[in-house]
Amino acid sequence: MELTGEARSDAYLVHVDAERIDAAVAIQFKDAFREQVGDVEGRIVLDLSSVDFLDSSGLGAVVAAMKFLGNERHLELAGLTPTVAKVFRLTRMDSVFRIHASPEEAVSPEGGAAQHA
Amino acid sequence: MPEDMAIKPDGADLPPEGGSLRLVLPSSFMAVRQALLQISARLGPVGLDPNQDGDMQIVIAEALNNIVEHAFAGTEGIIEVSVNASPTALQIIITDSGVAMPDGKVPLGEIEEYPREPEEMPEGGFGWFLIHDLTEDLSYQRAEDRNILQFRLPLSPIN
Secondary structure, three states, rough: EEEEEEOOOOOOOEEEOOOOEEOOHHHHHHHHHHHHHOOOOEEEEEEOOOOOOOOOHHHHHHHHHHHHHOOOEEEEEOOOOHHHHHHHHHHOOOHHHHHEHHHHHHHHHHHHHHHHO | OOOOOEEEEHHHOOOOOOOEEEEEEEEHHHHHHHHHHHHHHHHHHOOHHHHHHHHHHHHHHHHHHHHHHHHHHOOOEEEEEEEEEEEEEEEEEEEOOOOOOOOHOOOOOOOOOOOOHHHOOOOOOOHHHHHHHOOOEEEEEEEEOEEEEEEEEEEEOOO
């Protein structure tokens, strides 16, 4: 489970370099996320554009990542592919996260912190 | 046995008009992943669209993960998956020799209402909800020391 982090002007982008976040790798994802975001502050955008499939374990791992950040840091999602988006929508977890169409949109002025609720 | 050799299919890909496929896998999350990919590949000629393929992988993943986690609880075991494909539905039967479902029935998988404080967000319990939401005729029986879970995934163009 590889995560690649990149600091942008008003957000830290974490790209998931895996095609599936499922029960087989949920724990590795959580560990890798914690390592990746260490001292990062502010907005963290999880780029899921390479992820084709996410099951309920993967969903739980993303929720755990959000909870790990605590109240001062915000986790947003970007680039949800159709099946992944569907799992978030059916479980209504799409109302819990701010979701961007793409990582570039997330870090653009329109997608940026100025509009964060 | 090596994980990637462990899934035993019973034959070749299905013909376009459908038919049955069956595979046997050991009780591990990685074997579940490989089983999903195998089923998806073998259903290729049946022509599921990406949405249908996604639904199929979600519901089978949730059912199989539940068996790995609860029926076998980390011990070794064997799970059998049968998929009968017709133009209108996938009829899926999953059997295992793990422990019985508590109370002898399938959990309802109800999710409590949101919103809640972030620290209260659940990290689990979504699996049965997804199975109930996407499938029909979900049933569970216990017979001759085996768990038998059945459900149908309709293949409608609207989803």
